[in-house]
Amino acid sequence: MPTLKGKAVIAQSGGPTAVINASAAGVIQGCLGNPDVFTGVYGSLNGILGTLQEEMFDLACEDPNEIERLRRSPASALGSCRHKLKDLQADRADYERILEVFKAHDIRYFFYIGGNDSMDTAAKLGKLARETDYEMIALGVPKTIDNDLACTDHCPGYGSVARYSAISVMESGRDTDALYTHDTCTVHEVMGRNAGWIAASTGLARRNDDEAPHIILFPEVPFVIEKFVQDVQRCMTDYKRCFITCGEGVKTPDGKYLADAGGQFAKDSFGHTQLGGAAGAVRAIVESKVGVKARTNLPGTAQRVAMHFASKTDANEAYLAGQAAVAAAIEGISGKMITLVRNEDSGPYACTTGLANLEDVANGEKMLPPEFINAEGTGITEAFRQYALPLIQGSAPLDFEPDGLPVYTRLKRTLVEKLTPAWG
Amino acid sequence: MPTLKGKAVIAQSGGPTAVINASAAGVIQGCLGNPDVFTGVYGSLNGILGTLQEEMFDLACEDPNEIERLRRSPASALGSCRHKLKDLQADRADYERILEVFKAHDIRYFFYIGGNDSMDTAAKLGKLARETDYEMIALGVPKTIDNDLACTDHCPGYGSVARYSAISVMESGRDTDALYTHDTCTVHEVMGRNAGWIAASTGLARRNDDEAPHIILFPEVPFVIEKFVQDVQRCMTDYKRCFITCGEGVKTPDGKYLADAGGQFAKDSFGHTQLGGAAGAVRAIVESKVGVKARTNLPGTAQRVAMHFASKTDANEAYLAGQAAVAAAIEGISGKMITLVRNEDSGPYACTTGLANLEDVANGEKMLPPEFINAEGTGITEAFRQYALPLIQGSAPLDFEPDGLPVYTRLKRTLVEKLTPAWG
Incomplete structure (x- = not known):
């Protein structure tokens, strides 16, 4: 099967983190670096709201240095939202609207960086696309400080x-x-x-x-x-x-x-x-x-969003997850979320990426397991310490302005022309 | 007049800061480095409470590396308190008790690191000592995140x-x-x-x-x-x-x-x-x-106490203020607080120390002046920015443990033998 060609849309959702922009940087740079596959790379303003309202901006118009600086900038540079789509069975209108916008712009790749609600949205969108024979790849990149996503050892943002x-x-x-x-x-x-x-x-x-x-x-x-x-x-x-x-x-x-x-x-x-x-x-x-x-x-x-004391390990893994999503997309993989996989052996901590079904992530929730809570229920165990310490290692780098405070990216976010009637 | 010889007591008071220990390091190292003047160097446990209760510890028994690390450790390593002494006119008992302890241990130098209540205590103690012909030097080192002390350009802790x-x-x-x-x-x-x-x-x-x-x-x-x-x-x-x-x-x-x-x-x-x-x-x-x-x-x-993002300028000036207090003490100066003095010329920011009367600091309070608040009353002016920016420059260094988090000093604080009857 030849590689699907078309535009990519990247969206961020839910509560911002120190490193969700690092994941975005991984996806954006990966897409921009493969113009033979990704004929355009758009950001969706304020998560899925931007797609519903056809408010998207061309990431190729941004300064590449500022895209790189996303790796050192907290919060959600594309804008975020807490807009919860209705259930697909109950109301397909939102999903059909998104597909309408995708079709109008020939968007064939959808990267959603977020938590389990976002994975649910991405899963349902992929499902509807298949049902309507619109060829499209939907992938999730995990993001949550809460660290409660299923199927992944830990979540970018937690460290x-x-x-x-x-x-x-x-x-x-x-x-x-x-x-x-x-x-x-x-x-x-x-x-x-x-x-x-x-x-x-x-x-x-x-x-x-x-x-x-x-x-x-x-x-x-x-x-x-x-x-x-x-x-x-x-x-x-x-x-x-x-x-x-x-x-x-x-x-x-x-x-x-x-x-x-x-x-x-x-x-x-x-x-x-x-x-x-x-x-x-x-x-x-x-x-x-x-x-x-x-x-x-x-x-x-x-x-x-405490970038000023963020974990270098976390920032690097967030970026890695974004890159892995692009690699998976180019391979034609859809309906998956990138996971972080810890080495099983007893050597020094190492982390690679894997894949999980979006549905499995959407429907799961990972509480702190009993073996990480001490017998009194008021403290942590050594097992938790071993789990968590590798995730907080190193200081993520910062760029400083002459005023002595860090400089964090703000994208221009120049909206692309609307091609569909106004929504909602 | 020959230099007064005797022990020194150092106390910290009020709300902790990121750099009050840097001031303590300046005083402690200065005293320990001049054993011909300071025949002993004690810390008063929990501010003036430790002197009242004769709970003092010998700082010569501490690891010099840990004393040095005070410069990179937040909060109050000597212990702090909010014990407000009664007015000298109303009740001399507290002050007389402190002098009793001082005399028992031949304490001739009292360094109080704190805000205006502390300066008030130091001033009154100095006054009573003079009245009772007990030769003693009382000096204050400014400390407050509130930056509201009179007579000084700014306060260690604020930056x-x-x-x-x-x-x-x-x-x-x-x-x-x-x-x-x-x-x-x-x-x-x-x-x-x-x-x-x-x-x-x-x-x-x-x-x-x-x-x-x-x-x-x-x-x-x-x-x-x-x-x-x-x-x-x-x-x-x-x-x-x-x-x-x-x-x-x-x-x-x-x-x-x-x-x-x-x-x-x-x-x-x-x-x-x-x-x-x-x-x-x-x-x-x-x-x-x-x-x-x-x-x-x-x-x-x-x-x-956010040492992890403390100002290097502030930490250095806090240390400088502690050193200056020892220098003043050796000169026989008493009844003063060290001040921070900003260069008046238009060159790059520079800061030296000066002296102010303890009473003037004790009775003063420095609010944010009108020229630092904008016309709407809801923001700062360029004048404030020029005032404040030099104070926040640079990242104070941190020592990290292998677990990836900073290591902050804890002193052993081994109490010296009590020489007076129990108090209170």
Whole structure:
């Protein structure tokens, strides 16, 4: 079968990361370097929204140096979205609209860099294309700080948020250590939704028992208030201070998010209402039930795009995943997501790429496995440390401006002419 | 007058910073290097509390390599406190106790690294010593991320928190930019108490009008809700998104902290109670009055000890201030705080040290001056940029462990024998 020729569209979706642009760079450079296959290379503005609205820009018009600098630029340079397409059975309109735009521009390659919703979209789009005999290749490139995608050893984006989260806890743990006579407890909330991968990464900061984090609250371990209070009290006895990492998705035994626990924990020791996510609830519990002052850190979006302390390993693997997607496309492979595959032998860490069915990724979700959580349910195991440490190695390089701060790429994103009627 | 001989005590006080240990290193190395003057060099455990409780440790027993590594270690390695001594007129007991401990150990030099409360303590201690004819030298070394000390061009600690705050806003601003179709507004809360220096530093991230932060809420500018809502709406019109930096000490026109505004702003658009400091109130206002989704970043203590992105200039100046204090002590100077003095000429930035009376620092407070705030009250001026940029230059070096994360010093802090009856 001769190689399919046509344009490629690249889209980024969901929460930005420090290295999703590195994956984009891998795809873009790979496509631009093979003009015999890819007759044009477009970016879809704001994820799949750009394709639905026919807002796409020609990546060949961008400065190649800026494309290269994507490898050192956080967030989503193509624009992102959280637009969830309807189910294919329930409503084909969105998918048919995308195919309409693809056909109008002779787009034959679709690269979606994102999480499992994105893989679901790519899978359904590929399915509809086959059903309607539109020859098209749909491939996924994994991206999520949450590290919860099935079929891959780990996800590009995780190593960097893990590195940043570990250093943040190491440093603010030192702060709590230094000022424990006044600010005795710190609750540091991390992202990760229902998976405890990021929460676990903060455990890498704890080289000695008395160091932070003393307690990790994992979404995988139901939050039992009585046990938690005992754990904090024990920590106070042992170390005179307590540093707690709290996953945003921590749940009470009835399956409710601690962040939504509301009035139950909403008063601190001074009677102030002080809810603010899971950490706010934990803080209120510490102050009211243990009786020590607590403060909260909520790095928020700053954690997922912390390029300034990103993992070099992660940035390189993200780029590799993008390159691998182009190689797979040229081979005519479709309906797959690139995976990261760790060497099985006992030698030094090495990582190559593999392929997984988009459907398998779309329908899976990889929680932190029990062997990575210690027996008490409040810390990590050596097995997790062995898993995670290779992913955070090295400092991703930065380009600095004369003003002393890094320079991050912004693409021109000049939109191509619309060829179809307005949508929606 | 022959040089006073005796032991030196070094104490750290108040909120930790990325570089307060660099100042401590300057003092410790300076004292240890002059054994003809300093017959012993003690650290006071947890600031002035350690002297009150006679919990002091011999810094000569520490590994010199670890003392040197203090220059690359955040937080307060000697331990810190927020113990406020009573007024000298009201109650001399604390001061007399400190002198009792000093006399018992023949401590003749007291170096206090801290903010204006610490300078007040050092000043009063020096005064009582003079009154009671106990020959002693008391010197202050400035430390505060808030940059609000009088008599000095800037404070060690500020350059590093400014650098970290600017990069955090630059990066999470990119996040908001990428995902504005879903998460339209971000409110990033910074420290700085009643002074807007840290809030202003985030303005360094904004190289172009459409970049974050679009709005800075300074403690120096009263928060008027109607104007704020208009500013956000204009930002939404211009950029389709809005990134707001909010100083923790922002106040309403009646002088109340926005963080304490309580129920007035406590409901978000979904009716959830969501207070959490100033940023929580701002977020609630954005959601309820502008009608767009907002999220909050609260880096908390992680910002003030972010050694991993500390300013090399700041770390060097912090060390310099410590060295200068020892030089002043050897000259017999007492009752002064080391200041940082910027060259007045138009050449490249240079910084030397000077001296200010402890009392003048103790009673002063340096707010962000009007010429550093733009006419709209929502951003910085070029004058601020010129002031601040030299302070954030360069990356402070880090030592890495084989696990890929930095190694920060922990001192052994072996306590010296107590020579006085227990206190308190």
